[in-house]
Amino acid sequence: MITVKLPDETEKEYPENSSALDVAASIGSRLADATVAAEIDGLIVDAMRPLEEVTETRPIPLRLLTERDPEALGVLRHSCAHVMARAVMKLYPGVNLAFGPTLGQGFYYDFDLERPISEDDFARIESEMKSIIKQKEPFERFSLDRDEALKFCDGMDQSLKVEHIETGLADHHTLSFYRQGEFVDLCRGPHIPDAGKIKAFKLLSVAGSYWKGDAQNRRLQRLYGTAWFSKKDLNKYLNQIEEAKRRDHRVLGKKLGLFTISNDVGQGLCLWQPKGAIVRSLLEDFIKRELLNRGYEPVYSPHIGRAKLYEMSGHFPYYRDSQFTPIFGHDGGQMIDFWIRKLDPKDEDYVEPSADEEQKLLEAAAVMGIDLSAFPKSGSVEDKLQVLRKWQDQQERYLLKPMNCPHHVQIYKSQPRSYRDLPVRLAEFGTVYRHEQSGELNGMLRVRGLTQDDAHLFCTPDQVEEEFRSTLELVQFVLKSVGLEDYRVVLSLRDPDSNKYVGSAENWDRAEATLRHVLTEAGFNFVEEPGEAAFYGPKADFMVRDCLGREWQLGTVQLDYNLPERFELEYIGSDNAAHRPVMIHRAPFGSMERFVGMLIEHFAGAFPLWLAPEQVRILPLSDKHLDYAKQVESQFRSAGFRITVDQHSAKVNAKIRQAQLDLIPYMVIVGAQEEAQGAVSLRDRIDGDLGEMPIDEAISKLKKEVKEKIIRQSFEADFSGIEAASEVSNEY
């Protein structure tokens, strides 16, 4: 007999080899029917597996997972991936299976198959899947030892699985498989008891991928799908996808004239059109005022700086690949730079240059007027490098700034600092340039020139905690004022096994402990992610959920014990001795581009009144009322509103329609009636006609809405059921 302990602490005895399903059945047949998987000792496992096989713990702690538990969705989706793979194999013989894990709200499976799969094939695959599901065949688990498993996969002609067992799973003695009808797959599980549990699914897209995610490897075809316990949930999810498409900031940005990206200017370089620029400057003004209140000092710094500066800070060497090429003062600068990198044995692409190549480079240098007479042709690489570096150091070499911090550091260093001056908080909307991979660029969300609402705090070690706390508070405040109150914080820590980080272990420990302590104390919902820290320090990123439940990484607060060290920053303490300050980098919005892009999607282009580029549009009933309309316009304008008059010769219905489509928050309709009364008729974009009222009344109503930054959205999201389900790790 075995003893099982349920979440309510009750303990029961069951015969050996009992499964979670048996336990469920003993409680009730409906529960047995609803049980999808089980959680034992924190591990999600098959409901049909003998309990004692899973854990050594006695009594066995068991939690039954039903369709109501989010964890169950991951299990369902992985099983659906198997069903999809089975269907694909049936339809297209010769398929080689790769991996097929679950994702936040779906799953995919990678196939190696000559014949390209297109969306036109989806209907066929789906109907094959349907007939598989109809048979309600069980998922059966069995284990084989290494040799048997290899033979087994080889026998099925699954060479990728064979390769995976030999490489990725080299340290596994036994391997588990799941059988479902004629389909067998190497898989860690868990799976649902039988395919009949898949009540609703849909194939979503097909895309290319690589074996083990490496572009050097063979290309695979990846089929994406999603699965749910009910048709209703599936439809809800599909609606969410549609809604997300409708809100695409690239489409809305074009339609509403917010921003544009011109090929002539360059990839990933965002041009703010007047309407977008207004939104941005309102946000900047808002945060600037807030910063002044909180003891920040605005500064300005140029867009470029000497490459040496960024070599000193560590950014240039570390992020060289994602930087724009340096600006060289000498035409030959780039060639020497190339040479230096080629000679440097530390460089990844290091290939020893041949004597012939070296000779050619020397000749080219001579032609370009570079004096390398000291170059030791038969000397050591180090000696050669020294000559080249010496020449380079004498030249102008600038970088488009990838970060603002080195400039702010220089401002800090421009005068002696006393402990009485600290913390020094230097703030700048600093535009930085990063040469992101072309495939990564995406509207305003991923650009090559971005403006951070940046600031750097220089403080004593004792002040770190308080400064970090108040910074978090600032981010909270800022997000709240644009109606973003649903977020979590990701605390990114270093990976203790990696050597990519700079600074001492003690400093890291101290920094991480401080962040953890403040976040805990302030009651933040946060998770720790080891290995995700920046190379110079741990960071706390704000992951903000928009009204569709999508997460965006926006604001960030980062601790830095490294730059003060590298730049030898100091302040004089009360003991009259020099001490090293600590730096905090922080950007509540992250970047203006990304933040505004996110806001466009969050509001579906319909900004709240205080941010709307065009707040009010006057719609004269006919040309006869144009004069009065202009009079009303000037009254609103002197009250501070962004307002226009629709002067088209169209019926008021058409003007209203246009204003609605342009997402103008308020329309003011004026005709003979209003003119006679010296009044206006107000129409709300969301609630429609508000009736006639005196101009003053309309103005003060709108003023109040602006002042309080009221957010009214016509969109009622109901995606509560489809928050990202926990991802179940079910790959080998």
Added chain:
RNA sequence: GCUGCUGUAGCUCAGUGGUAGAGCACUUCCUUGGUAAGGAAGAGGCCAUGGGUUCAAGUCCCAUCAGCAGCUCCA
């Protein structure tokens, strides 16, 4: 950066190797209106760029640039 798809009017898109198309927007004229589309006419194009095949290329081929999707990356 890699793979695939795409690039035609300001926007959204049709277009079979043989004369460049539609709807919306725009301009003009008629219409002067009461809470989501009044009517008519007109203007608008180096069919992304550069090569090639062909008697003939928006259409077929190659390259480049850009966009999209996915992969990989993100200070």
